Amino acid sequence: MPELPEVETTRRGIAPQIEAQRLVCVQVRQPLLRWPVSPEILALKDQVVGAVARRGKYLLLHLESGGSLLLHLGMSGTLRLLPADHPPSRHDHLDLIFANGTCLRFNDPRRFGACLWAADWRTHPLLRSLGPEPLEPEFSDTYLFERSRTKRVPVKQFIMNSQVVVGVGNIYANESLFLAGIHPGTLAGKLSRIRYARLSEAIRTVLQQAITQGGTTLKDFVNSDGKPGYFSQELQVYGRAGQPCKRCNQPLKETRQGQRTTVYCPKCQR
DNA sequence: CTTACCGCCTGTCGGC
DNA sequence: TGCCGACAGGCGGTAA
Numbered sequence: 001m002p003e004l005p006e007v008e009t010t011r012r013g014i015a016p017q018i019e020a021q022r023l024v025c026v027q028v029r030q031p032l033l034r035w036p037v038s039p040e041i042l043a044l045k046d047q048v049v050g051a052v053a054r055r056g057k058y059l060l061l062h063l064e065s066g067g068s069l070l071l072h073l074g075m076s077g078t079l080r081l082l083p084a085d086h087p088p089s090r091h092d093h094l095d096l097i098f099a100n101g102t103c104l105r106f107n108d109p110r111r112f113g114a115c116l117w118a119a120d121w122r123t124h125p126l127l128r129s130l131g132p133e134p135l136e137p138e139f140s141d142t143y144l145f146e147r148s149r150t151k152r153v154p155v156k157q158f159i160m161n162s163q164v165v166v167g168v169g170n171i172y173a174n175e176s177l178f179l180a181g182i183h184p185g186t187l188a189g190k191l192s193r194i195r196y197a198r199l200s201e202a203i204r205t206v207l208q209q210a211i212t213q214g215g216t217t218l219k220d221f222v223n224s225d226g227k228p229g230y231f232s233q234e235l236q237v238y239g240r241a242g243q244p245c246k247r248c249n250q251p252l253k254e255t256r257q258g259q260r261t262t263v264y265c266p267k268c269q270r
Numbered sequence: 271c272t273t274a275c276c277g278c279c280t281g282t283c284g285g286c
Numbered sequence: 287t288g289c290c291g292a293c294a295g296g297c298g299g300t301a302a
Binding site: 153 | 279
């Protein structure tokens, strides 16, 4: 599922191929995604792409003449680089066609993804109130500790809240809490500063390692070359309920928090 | 303000 | 074999 490492893997794959390229046109086969594809995007043509950036789980294609395309992969979305004449297949909802014959193709079976226009991405409603990037210095143990003081939600839900920190979805929340040795049900406001230091470090470590491995492929995710990511092999708890903890051999437990599956080690995580 | 829950969407899987 | 419900889940929206 595309969380921050999968989106970053995609960004690194597409950036060298489309930065400074001329976008010739946008072909939409299915405009009904999470939100309808913005009319401004349907009308785009002859625009040069500037930087390809990422904010949380959003990809930003900045155009040199101003404004940005926002792409979100939702749950099942992928972006692939293909020759423009490559025949489309099921769930290939839109193509960005470039002057050099390259096509950036968005495929998304579940259609939870999005392709939107932002005149100014900084003030766009979907981006405006996002929390800090977990791999940037603003995301610190002090920041997490202070933001958590008034919160009575379990710490797992706290770190999955994109207004607190972006990019941490269910897989990496489970993995980070295991690495930090923190029980996912602990109330966010009750966790000590020391434990937030361990947690923020664990989040950075897990995300960075996952990026290095090219993301996590459970079923669907592929990078812009159509290749899977290899972090699945490193998962300590996600998808391993009932199996022995890799640290202490105790069987891992599964619960549900906020309609999400949580897996943890009852011995290593307190 | 906070927290809890719904629903969007398709593919897959287990149970009967 | 086929049908049906549950589940996967990011995240905005709404209700309490």
